[in-house]
Amino acid sequence: MRFPRILPYTLWALSLSVYPARVTALTLDVQSADSIKDTASKIAYDLMSRYTGNNTGDVPGNLPAPYYWWEAGAMFGEMVDYWYYTGDTTYNAEVLQALQHQRGKANNYEPSNQTASLGNDDQMFWAFAAMSAAELGFEDPPEEDPSWLALAQAVFNRQTSRWDPDTCNGGLRWQMILANVGYDYENSVTNLGLFQLSARLGRYTGNQTYIDWANKIWDWYERSSLYDPREYRIWDGAHTTENCTDASHEQWSYTYGILTAGMAYLYNHTENEVWLTKIDGLLNTTFETFFPPSMGTKIMVEWTCEPLGVCNNDQKSFKAYLSQWLARTAQLVPARYDTIMPYLRASAVGAAGQCGADGKNCGHTWNTTIPDGTQGVGEQMSALSVVQVMMLDNANLKPPYTTNTGGTSKSDPSAGTDGSDVGGETDYNHISRRAITTGDRVGAGAVTAGVLLFLIGGTTWLVWTG
Numbered sequence: 001m002r003f004p005r006i007l008p009y010t011l012w013a014l015s016l017s018v019y020p021a022r023v024t025a026l027t028l029d030v031q032s033a034d035s036i037k038d039t040a041s042k043i044a045y046d047l048m049s050r051y052t053g054n055n056t057g058d059v060p061g062n063l064p065a066p067y068y069w070w071e072a073g074a075m076f077g078e079m080v081d082y083w084y085y086t087g088d089t090t091y092n093a094e095v096l097q098a099l100q101h102q103r104g105k106a107n108n109y110e111p112s113n114q115t116a117s118l119g120n121d122d123q124m125f126w127a128f129a130a131m132s133a134a135e136l137g138f139e140d141p142p143e144e145d146p147s148w149l150a151l152a153q154a155v156f157n158r159q160t161s162r163w164d165p166d167t168c169n170g171g172l173r174w175q176m177i178l179a180n181v182g183y184d185y186e187n188s189v190t191n192l193g194l195f196q197l198s199a200r201l202g203r204y205t206g207n208q209t210y211i212d213w214a215n216k217i218w219d220w221y222e223r224s225s226l227y228d229p230r231e232y233r234i235w236d237g238a239h240t241t242e243n244c245t246d247a248s249h250e251q252w253s254y255t256y257g258i259l260t261a262g263m264a265y266l267y268n269h270t271e272n273e274v275w276l277t278k279i280d281g282l283l284n285t286t287f288e289t290f291f292p293p294s295m296g297t298k299i300m301v302e303w304t305c306e307p308l309g310v311c312n313n314d315q316k317s318f319k320a321y322l323s324q325w326l327a328r329t330a331q332l333v334p335a336r337y338d339t340i341m342p343y344l345r346a347s348a349v350g351a352a353g354q355c356g357a358d359g360k361n362c363g364h365t366w367n368t369t370i371p372d373g374t375q376g377v378g379e380q381m382s383a384l385s386v387v388q389v390m391m392l393d394n395a396n397l398k399p400p401y402t403t404n405t406g407g408t409s410k411s412d413p414s415a416g417t418d419g420s421d422v423g424g425e426t427d428y429n430h431i432s433r434r435a436i437t438t439g440d441r442v443g444a445g446a447v448t449a450g451v452l453l454f455l456i457g458g459t460t461w462l463v464w465t466g
């Protein structure tokens with residue numbers, strides 16, 4: 001999709017004039033481990049100070065409103081990475097507590113408190129965190145708690161049981177529950193999330209069943225309207241009521257990251273060159289779409305919403321995942337390290353430049369050191385993610401483990417299948433709060449409507465004045 005250039009950028013420029021130039025911003029030296037660690041630690045401090053789950057009376061693992069449950073899972077996953085990249089253990093205890101507390105009664109990240117808006121993709125971000133903890137050798141939970149690997153296996157078991165061969169020839173629906181808005185939507189992030197988790201479980205455990213699932217999901221996905229295999233384009237999703245033929249053509253950076261890294265795990269494990277070709281195609285499209293020359297040189301941008309200033313809280317965190325997964329791809333596909341890293345280096349310097357010198361209140365627009373006036377958990381996560389992966393250049397990090405290379409997280413292939421929390425015990429207070437907020441997450445759709453109105457308005461304005 002192309003946006004008319006004049007109006008958004010005029011607004012963007014106007015918005016800059018409202019915010020005074022920051023006296024000092026963080027300056028990052030991507031060649032210096034000390035500089036990276038110092039910068040990351042400042043940004044992480046501000047990020048974790050926004051987390052209230054360890055306050056007396058609060059619930060471990062939850063972020064305060066307006067942030068959704070899934071983003072908390074993503075944040076703790078990023079904090080596992082933070083420890084891995086920097087060696088800083090400051091937040092490990094809180095991270096471990098949060099990841100265990102939210103596992104739910106059946107140890108499968110379907111906690112009953114979240115039933116009213118529990119999407120498969122939401123659950124997946126918690127599974128990603130648990131899987132990273134297993135792969136990176138994060139501190140194990142106490143013996144009586146489920147292992148990191150078992151938590152990831154549980155989510156795999158739950159989601160594969162929801163694979164729906166009867167609609168759209170296959171695929172996983174966005175939501176788990178019929179009553180939730182989005183149950184009739186099969187989207188890329190959901191299906192690619194399960195694809196990535198399957199690939200990671202296959203590589204970690206060596207169990208072919210997971211690899212077979214990764215292949216099965218890919219075979220379905222590649223033929224679906226959610227993907228353009230010629231251009232390597234990932235669309236947002238499509239409706240079951242239309243047999244999934246009505247793909248909506250927004251593009252989000254995190255789906256590209258999730259798919260590319262999923263293929264990187266598969267390629268690393270199978271050494272099948274077919275995956276490498278697809279990785280190359282996806283990298284090309286990713287660079288072209290999310291690092292366009294109009295932003296400067298190799299600076300990451302959430303193209304569908306950021307230049308228009310309409311990214312919602314979810315979307316403001318997406319650059320965190322693209323950064324994280326591109327870095328993981330560079331690690332698992334050393335042959336593409338030099339292709340990927342220049343994009344992350346330039347973006348890391350840019351991201352640091354959007355943060356105050358104390359690492360606080362990072363903005364979202366990485367091609368300027370003038371604050372863009374935004375701040376929040378998503379902005380902080382995105383900046384931290386792209387900064388911390390700079391340690392790849394500057395430290396001898398152990399690549400993600402498999403059980404053959406040092407991974408010791410205990411396997412439980414049937415984890416999470418002994419009954420689900422979903423639809424079980426009900427906390428009505430929580431549900432009514434979430435039910436209202438679910439509406440603004442119908443995400444892609446609502447944003448699209450907003451963008452469309454904006455475009456129509458903008459175009460009309462151009463026609464009228466032009």
Ligand SMILES: *[C@@H]1O[C@H](CO)[C@@H](O)[C@H](O)[C@H]1NC(C)=O
Nearest residue numbers: 048053054055056090091094
């Ligand atoms: C929550 O964690 C932060 C960071 O580790 C710590 O400073 C704070 O004291 C903790 N709060 C409580 C109530 O445990």
Ligand SMILES: *[C@@H]1O[C@H](CO)[C@@H](O)[C@H](O)[C@H]1NC(C)=O
Nearest residue numbers: 059101102103104111113427
């Ligand atoms: C669910 O909500 C209740 C009430 O707020 C809280 O006590 C409990 O810890 C929550 N459980 C989880 C897993 O978040």
Ligand SMILES: *[C@@H]1O[C@H](CO)[C@@H](O)[C@H](O)[C@H]1NC(C)=O
Nearest residue numbers: 167168169223224242243244
């Ligand atoms: C739905 O689409 C699939 C191809 O993806 C096709 O095989 C199937 O026949 C279609 N079903 C209906 C009811 O149109």
Ligand SMILES: *[C@@H]1O[C@H](CO)[C@@H](O)[C@H](O)[C@H]1NC(C)=O
Nearest residue numbers: 277278279280281282283284
């Ligand atoms: C990716 O881009 C490079 C450089 O433009 C090109 O040589 C290569 O063929 C592209 N790969 C794919 C799979 O499209």
Ligand SMILES: *[C@@H]1O[C@H](CO)[C@@H](O)[C@H](O)[C@H]1NC(C)=O
Nearest residue numbers: 009294295296306307367368
């Ligand atoms: C930053 O990106 C915006 C588009 O989002 C563009 O208008 C502006 O020229 C860019 N600034 C620089 C310094 O490249």
Ligand SMILES: *[C@@H]1O[C@H](CO)[C@@H](O)[C@H](O)[C@H]1NC(C)=O
Nearest residue numbers: 267268271331332333334399
């Ligand atoms: C898999 O990843 C490891 C660790 O980075 C690397 O040494 C190995 O070469 C990778 N395998 C392939 C096929 O790229």
Ligand SMILES: *[C@@H]1O[C@H](CO)[C@@H](O)[C@H](O)[C@H]1NC(C)=O
Nearest residue numbers: 157207208209210411413414
């Ligand atoms: C491999 O994974 C499948 C699916 O979870 C499971 O049924 C099977 O027992 C596993 N095999 C081994 C050897 O762990």
